[in-house]
Amino acid sequence: MSAKKIAIIGGGNLGTAIAQGLLKSGFSKPSDITITKRNVSTLSALRDAGVRIETDNDIAIRESEIIVVALKPYNVREVLQEFRASFDPSRHILISVVTGVSIEDLENVVPGMAVVRAMPNTAIAIQESITCISHKHATAEQVQYVKTMFDQLGATVSIDEKLMDAATVLGACGIAFALRFIRANIQGGIEIGFDVRTANLIAAQTVKGAAELLIRENRHPEEEIDKVTTPKGCTIAGLNEMEHQGFSSSLIKGITASYNKIVKD
Numbered sequence: 001m002s003a004k005k006i007a008i009i010g011g012g013n014l015g016t017a018i019a020q021g022l023l024k025s026g027f028s029k030p031s032d033i034t035i036t037k038r039n040v041s042t043l044s045a046l047r048d049a050g051v052r053i054e055t056d057n058d059i060a061i062r063e064s065e066i067i068v069v070a071l072k073p074y075n076v077r078e079v080l081q082e083f084r085a086s087f088d089p090s091r092h093i094l095i096s097v098v099t100g101v102s103i104e105d106l107e108n109v110v111p112g113m114a115v116v117r118a119m120p121n122t123a124i125a126i127q128e129s130i131t132c133i134s135h136k137h138a139t140a141e142q143v144q145y146v147k148t149m150f151d152q153l154g155a156t157v158s159i160d161e162k163l164m165d166a167a168t169v170l171g172a173c174g175i176a177f178a179l180r181f182i183r184a185n186i187q188g189g190i191e192i193g194f195d196v197r198t199a200n201l202i203a204a205q206t207v208k209g210a211a212e213l214l215i216r217e218n219r220h221p222e223e224e225i226d227k228v229t230t231p232k233g234c235t236i237a238g239l240n241e242m243e244h245q246g247f248s249s250s251l252i253k254g255i256t257a258s259y260n261k262i263v264k265d
């Protein structure tokens with residue numbers, strides 16, 4: 001599969017993370033990536049790595065083949081509308097990572113362009129994202145290119161577009177939820193005797209190990225929990241106290257609150 005030039009429109013948190021992942025994976029040469037932002041002062045590390053930094057979206061789009069739109073939901077339509085003439089449907093693949101804006105909405109803004117929606121998370125910077133992908137009118141070849149790209153940046157899963165908001169919550173917001181869980185473990189770890197750095201390492205590596213058990217062995221969490229919970233032991237005492245305090249319930253309620261925020265806005 002030949003390398004294509006990639007423009008990332010919107011060099012914020014996610015746009016920058018995507019550029020970092022593309023560089024780390026070797027999927028793109030630094031000079032094949034262009035990233036745009038109005039104030040480019042925060043992009044100096046990418047500039048130093050050889051990535052092209054642009055304030056002009058028209059130039060970035062015209063000189064690239066893959067266009068990743070990483071703008072906020074409130075201005076994506078307006079910006080794409082402004083640059084709709086820069087797109088060439090016979091040459092460009094348009095990928096949107098924008099939350100809550102449908103493929104149909106975006107295709108109406110840029111007539112003739114087929115949009116692939118992708119929902120990665122910020123672990124894309126270190127090639128550890130889960131990226132959910134959906135499409136409507138893109139060709140099989142276009143979708144394959146997008147999948148190959150995101151496969152280099154972690155794992156991918158194809159989903160129906162109606163699940164995109166749920167994917168945003170579980171996969172993209174999920175990074176923050178998981179980190180808050182780890183932070184609470186660190187707070188508890190300090191209270192029972194560890195210094196913060198050691199608690200951080202133990203908590204983070206433990207969560208990584210737990211996740212790897214599920215991913216590599218394709219198991220349900222409860223199967224692995226059973227192996228840890230000695231009868232009358234300390235694990236079940238801790239787990240049950242957490243449940244009495246509403247642990248699982250608070251997470252489920254948080255996930256549904258997050259989902260409702262997307263679908264009601």
Ligand SMILES: NC(=O)C1=CN([C@@H]2O[C@H](COP(=O)(O)OP(=O)(O)OC[C@H]3O[C@@H](n4cnc5c(N)ncnc54)[C@H](O)[C@@H]3O)[C@@H](O)[C@H]2O)C=CC1
Pocket residue numbers: 009010011012013014015036037038039057070071072073075079097098099119120121122172173
């Ligand atoms: N941050 C995350 O973890 C994730 C974010 N998303 C979605 O990705 C999109 C971007 O999110 P973030 O990176 O967090 O937001 P952000 O606010 O950090 O990035 C958006 C960037 O677009 C830039 N921008 C605004 N107008 C522009 C224009 N006309 N031309 C070029 N750049 C312009 C802004 O200066 C900003 O740097 C959002 O739609 C968000 O919902 C999706 C998955 C994960």
Ligand SMILES: O=C(O)[C@@H]1CCC=N1
Pocket residue numbers: 099168172173
């Ligand atoms: O909180 C947000 O709006 C974005 C969407 C996914 C992750 N962050």
